[in-house]
Amino acid sequence: MHCVTLTKGVPDFREGQVSFDEDGHLERGDTPTVMNPNDEPALEAALQTKVRHGGTASVMSMGPPGYGDVLREAMASVYADDLYLLSDREMAAADTWATAMTVATGLERLDPDLVFAGFKTADGETGHTGPQTAWCLDWPVITHAVALDVDADEGVVRAKRLVEGDVDEIETVAAPLPALVVADPEFEPTYRRAEHRLTHKDLREETRERAADHEDHMTVWDHEDLNLDPDYIGLDGSPTIVEGVDPIPRAPAEREATIVDPGDPDELGEVVEELAQYAGGE
Numbered sequence: 001m002h003c004v005t006l007t008k009g010v011p012d013f014r015e016g017q018v019s020f021d022e023d024g025h026l027e028r029g030d031t032p033t034v035m036n037p038n039d040e041p042a043l044e045a046a047l048q049t050k051v052r053h054g055g056t057a058s059v060m061s062m063g064p065p066g067y068g069d070v071l072r073e074a075m076a077s078v079y080a081d082d083l084y085l086l087s088d089r090e091m092a093a094a095d096t097w098a099t100a101m102t103v104a105t106g107l108e109r110l111d112p113d114l115v116f117a118g119f120k121t122a123d124g125e126t127g128h129t130g131p132q133t134a135w136c137l138d139w140p141v142i143t144h145a146v147a148l149d150v151d152a153d154e155g156v157v158r159a160k161r162l163v164e165g166d167v168d169e170i171e172t173v174a175a176p177l178p179a180l181v182v183a184d185p186e187f188e189p190t191y192r193r194a195e196h197r198l199t200h201k202d203l204r205e206e207t208r209e210r211a212a213d214h215e216d217h218m219t220v221w222d223h224e225d226l227n228l229d230p231d232y233i234g235l236d237g238s239p240t241i242v243e244g245v246d247p248i249p250r251a252p253a254e255r256e257a258t259i260v261d262p263g264d265p266d267e268l269g270e271v272v273e274e275l276a277q278y279a280g281g282e
Helices: 039-055 065-078 096-110 127-136 193-214 263-277
Strands: 002-006 009-011 033-035 056-062 082-086 114-118 141-150 158-165 168-174 181-182 216-221
Touching: 002 096, 002 127, 009 056, 009 065, 009 114, 033 039, 033 065, 039 056, 039 114, 039 141, 039 193, 056 065, 056 096, 065 082, 065 193, 065 216, 082 096, 096 127, 127 141, 127 181, 127 193, 141 168, 158 181, 158 263
Parallel strands: 002 056, 002 114, 056 082, 082 216, 114 181, 141 181
Antiparallel strands: 009 033, 141 158, 158 168
16 A cells, blocks of 8 residues: 655744735745645544555655755654655746646656545645646545545545535545545544554654654655656646735734733732632632
8 A cells, every 4th residue: 555645835824934025925935834734634644544554655745945844744744654855946836736737747656546635735725736636647536534444455445524514414435546535624543453553653663763864765856857848837837827915914912911020029929819710729
């Protein structure tokens, strides 16, 4: 069983981390990049599959060379065996369609049984790339998966999925392998058997050493390696036209703050007195 998880680096949108220019455009060079948080359920689904069925787990991303750190974080999450970065200038500024075409070409080289993707990215919010990649590969796609298992003998993946994102309505579906699974944020990995829990522990120990030297396990492919025409990837191959970008305004503060001098015993005493009522003290 060979599983590949798709991940992406996104700006760190925590307050104080995001930098905008005077026109309100995101300055990526001055904003730290982190692994897309919505990819974590996909990594959990891939890890569960590896623990239960063995085989190889890979992680793939498309982006600049700096995405190596994102892949290292993903390797540590999914206990991946190897990493793949699709990267060069011709791939830059791609929309979801051009990204899907590029990623699908990389996946064809790996010939995996299952591909996992997050349901959307924190910067784009479209949720297009996973399903579009499946379309490019002509594979079945299961979206909003909250639980899954694989029958390797039958070559089938079975999953429970939310219906239109409704947590109160779940359907069970099956698809032949190879397939692409979009993991929902409600996905919950399960390791009920003792052997699975032991395997999980062993894989974690192995991966700590591997992630420390992640570059030794990372393969970088450019558009020439993938035999991709520059006219159909990156900015030139992106049909999406962005009319404008506006920063999200900061929400007004609704709480009052009292500044306390940590060197003043009287002021600290007032803090203790205020908090004691919530701790059940006198």
